[in-house]
Amino acid sequence: MVTMTELHRYGRTKFIMPGTAACPGCPLQVGMRQLAMALDGKMVMVIPAGCSSVIPGTAPNTAYTWPTLHVPFASSPAVASGLVRALRQRGVDGPVVVWAGDGGTADIGFATLSGAAYRNDDVLYIMADNEAYMNTGIQASGTTPWMAWTTTSPSGKTEERKEVDLIMLMHKIPYVATASIAFPMDFIDKVRRAVSIRGFKFIHLHTPCPPGWKMDDSYTIRAARLAVETGAWILWEYNQGRLTISPPSIPYKDKSRRRPLEEYLKIQGRFAHLKPEDVKAMEERIDKQWDLILKLAEIFK
Amino acid sequence: MTQAVARQVRKVLVGDHAVAEAVRLARVQVISAYPITPQTLIVERISEMISKGELKADFIRVESEFAALATVYGAAAGGARAFTATSSHGLFYMYEMLWWAAASRLPLVMAVVTRVVGPPWNIHNEHSDLLAIRDSGWVIGMAQNVQEVFDMTLTAFRISEDERVLLPVAVGLDGFILSHTAEPLDVPSQEDVDSFLPPRNPRIPYVVEPNGEAITMGNLPKDDVYHAILKELMDESMENAKKVIAEVYGEYGKLTGRNYGPLTECYRCGDAKYIVISMGAWTGDILNAVNRLRNEGYPVGVLRIRYLRPFPDEEISSWINGVKGVLVFDRDYSAGYGGVLAGEIMGLVPHNVSFKGVIAGVGGFDVSVDEFAELIRDFIDKTERDGPMRVRKSWYIPRR
Ligand code: SF4
Numbered sequence: 001m002v003t004m005t006e007l008h009r010y011g012r013t014k015f016i017m018p019g020t021a022a023c024p025g026c027p028l029q030v031g032m033r034q035l036a037m038a039l040d041g042k043m044v045m046v047i048p049a050g051c052s053s054v055i056p057g058t059a060p061n062t063a064y065t066w067p068t069l070h071v072p073f074a075s076s077p078a079v080a081s082g083l084v085r086a087l088r089q090r091g092v093d094g095p096v097v098v099w100a101g102d103g104g105t106a107d108i109g110f111a112t113l114s115g116a117a118y119r120n121d122d123v124l125y126i127m128a129d130n131e132a133y134m135n136t137g138i139q140a141s142g143t144t145p146w147m148a149w150t151t152t153s154p155s156g157k158t159e160e161r162k163e164v165d166l167i168m169l170m171h172k173i174p175y176v177a178t179a180s181i182a183f184p185m186d187f188i189d190k191v192r193r194a195v196s197i198r199g200f201k202f203i204h205l206h207t208p209c210p211p212g213w214k215m216d217d218s219y220t221i222r223a224a225r226l227a228v229e230t231g232a233w234i235l236w237e238y239n240q241g242r243l244t245i246s247p248p249s250i251p252y253k254d255k256s257r258r259r260p261l262e263e264y265l266k267i268q269g270r271f272a273h274l275k276p277e278d279v280k281a282m283e284e285r286i287d288k289q290w291d292l293i294l295k296l297a298e299i300f301k
Numbered sequence: 302m303t304q305a306v307a308r309q310v311r312k313v314l315v316g317d318h319a320v321a322e323a324v325r326l327a328r329v330q331v332i333s334a335y336p337i338t339p340q341t342l343i344v345e346r347i348s349e350m351i352s353k354g355e356l357k358a359d360f361i362r363v364e365s366e367f368a369a370l371a372t373v374y375g376a377a378a379g380g381a382r383a384f385t386a387t388s389s390h391g392l393f394y395m396y397e398m399l400w401w402a403a404a405s406r407l408p409l410v411m412a413v414v415t416r417v418v419g420p421p422w423n424i425h426n427e428h429s430d431l432l433a434i435r436d437s438g439w440v441i442g443m444a445q446n447v448q449e450v451f452d453m454t455l456t457a458f459r460i461s462e463d464e465r466v467l468l469p470v471a472v473g474l475d476g477f478i479l480s481h482t483a484e485p486l487d488v489p490s491q492e493d494v495d496s497f498l499p500p501r502n503p504r505i506p507y508v509v510e511p512n513g514e515a516i517t518m519g520n521l522p523k524d525d526v527y528h529a530i531l532k533e534l535m536d537e538s539m540e541n542a543k544k545v546i547a548e549v550y551g552e553y554g555k556l557t558g559r560n561y562g563p564l565t566e567c568y569r570c571g572d573a574k575y576i577v578i579s580m581g582a583w584t585g586d587i588l589n590a591v592n593r594l595r596n597e598g599y600p601v602g603v604l605r606i607r608y609l610r611p612f613p614d615e616e617i618s619s620w621i622n623g624v625k626g627v628l629v630f631d632r633d634y635s636a637g638y639g640g641v642l643a644g645e646i647m648g649l650v651p652h653n654v655s656f657k658g659v660i661a662g663v664g665g666f667d668v669s670v671d672e673f674a675e676l677i678r679d680f681i682d683k684t685e686r687d688g689p690m691r692v693r694k695s696w697y698i699p700r701r
Contacts, residue, residue: 070519082372086379094511
């Protein structure tokens with residue numbers, strides 16, 4: 001487990017140079033910095049279209065301090081597959097990381113994601129999920145939660161949320177985990193465990209986005225933490241055959257210890273239109289999700 | 302004909318296997334492709350070579366052509382020599398990546414086995430697929446026979462990786478007519494190919510690797526003319542490619558005794574008053590028709606386009622200089638315009654010279670030597686009788 005002292009070492013390390021084009025309170029900057037800490041900034045990154053292709057600023061400059069390929073929306077897992085094979089052919093080692101949003105992962109890039117996973121190519125895939133297409137101005141994605149407002153679901157999304165991490169689990173890859181930017185130690189540990197394994201690794205990182213969720217810039221981490229504390233976002237890890245609930249989520253196996261869901265929902269403007277019965281229906285979905293994950297933990301003991 | 306330096310072995314291969322043979326001898330490191338008729342034989346043969354240990358490479362079994370081009374793009378960025386192959390719908394499924402690969406200036410080679418684009422489903426030969434990528438920034442070649450398929454594939458790596466070019470190269474071969482037809486060809490030894498084609502330098506133009514330089518590729522440009530400058534540089538590379546193609550084939554000719562164009566080739570053009578222009582395998586049939594017409598006393602020659610990009614405007618202009626008529630055969634159709642070659646070439650033909658573009662073979666039907674002879678004879682006779690015509694587009698569809 002990573003220690004605070006170890007992380008303090010990185011206090012002044014600018015993995016991402018200042019003056020980026022990110023919005024105030026951007027969760028991607030936080031998450032990417034945590035990823036860089038985990039890997040000591042040593043990686044190659046492939047990024048499809050999205051906020052993270054705009055954040056580093058304009059070519060030939062970049063705010064990211066590692067080599068980066070920005071590629072078309074649907075292509076990043078395939079590009080990473082080719083990249084990692086070329087590096088291994090040349091005898092070059094080191095992590096190849098895809099950093100992609102929910103659009104590039106769950107929707108337009110899903111076929112290439114599935115392909116790279118099925119081939120078990122030696123890639124670490126981080127899905128930074130802010131639950132909508134934020135870079136184009138908040139349109140609903142496959143992972144936008146049920147009933148959330150977006151510009152293409154103005155009275156709330158009517159479809160269910162796609163469970164990308166569970167779908168990845170069924171690809172029989174060695175490592176799948178969920179993570180949250182509000183729990184950096186957990187995320188960093190997961191990244192380090194993941195890169196120590198050969199094959200395809202998938203981490204689903206929860207990244208609440210202030211403009212997209214219609215909330216104050218200062219609420220990013222608060223929202224991410226509340227998602228875990230209300231049980232709405234469950235942190236778990238599947239590592240080569242074993243599925244476990246991650247330490248920050250362990251208390252919330254017990255429903256009575258979860259914070260009321262309203263606390264999480266009320267800070268988000270995108271849920272302002274919810275009726276009490278909608279909140280109830282959401283709670284039921286959360287209970288079912290816990291049921292499912294705990295049963296999976298039983299199966300993959 | 303120059304004396305060949307290389308020790309060569311005569312083999313009998315179908316066009317697709319000739320591509321695979323060139324890939325093997327080029328010591329390609331990463332190959333990725335998705336099966337599509339009539340390209341599949343390439344993928345199968347390469348997989349076989351790798352599994353038998355004849356080629357030390359990674360074959361990436363991808364889920365689509367889009368992924369195929371994306372993986373070889375990634376492989377080229379990682380410093381490897383990379384290759385893919387496709388056809389028709391597969392090529393169109395790659396379309397976005399075609400542009401991305403070209404403007405990223407990474408060396409890549411792709412075989413395009415030409416085929417009709419649906420609907421309806423049709424696996425026969427047509428050039429519309431290959432011609433639809435002409436604006437994307439790829440160097441585009443089109444072979445006439447299996448020997449040239451092999452030679453064009455092998456030389457493509459040299460052209461693509463040349464510092465003055467750094468553009469991806471598409472090697473076109475006619476579906477079934479070349480891809481599935483066995484012809485004898487001469488194959489140089491590995492040793493001779495190694496001396497002609499050294500391993501790729503992974504640092505040209507740049508490499509993306511862990512602990513490597515923190516470069517960024519593909520993010521937003523700095524100012525509003527950045528993109529235009531990139532395109533201008535690409536244009537410069539296309540112009541350079543003309544010289545590089547000539548140099549590469551010059552060297553290749555010394556090695557193998559096979560001398561090509563470079564960008565075009567003209568048969569019986571020295572004293573010709575009429576020039577017929579075409580591209581690909583059916584040029585062989587047109588040549589037979591022209592030989593027949595020569596016996597009948599018609600002063601006609603055949604100009605074959607070997608590379609459509611860079612566009613061989615100087616070569617075409619010099620071949621048609623002083624002739625009375627130019628007839629272009631297109632095995633493709635640009636909707637709302639006409640034949641692609643005719644459209645591109647017409648601008649080079651002076652107004653007092655007779656010109657006609659004929660669209661034939663679209664959908665894959667065969668055009669016989671007799672039919673070619675008839676069409677050419679008709680064009681020449683009409684021009685001689687009525688003076689120059691200016692027909693950009695006419696359809697040849699036999700009602701069978
Ligand atoms: S829209 Fe959201 S994810 Fe995108 S840059 Fe702004 S805060 Fe970050």
